[in-house]
Amino acid sequence: MPKAAPTDPVDAPAAPLPATYETALAELESLVGQLESGQMPLDQLLTGYQRGAVLLAFCRDKLKAVEDQIQVLDGGQLKPWSGA
Secondary structure, three states: OOOOOOOOOOOOOOOOOOOOHHHHHHHHHHHHHHHHHOOOOHHHHHHHHHHHHHHHHHHHHHHHHHHHHHHHHOOOOOOOOOOO
16 A cells, blocks of 8 residues: 655655745745744644744845845944944
């Protein structure tokens, strides 16, 4: 008898990363809203939490890369944001 397709989130293929920071942030915000609603089944909560951790790391990496580029442009000095 053939095995059924895996339903365990660990065995499932990972969703691809978004193309941009903005897309990742929007997906993360939507996911947080779903998680906080308390309406997701338990197995989806775990999957959602794992996806959120991946998206958060992606966003942090993008922000760090931009910060590093700004430091290079500013001669190694990170200047305070003026909030213009």
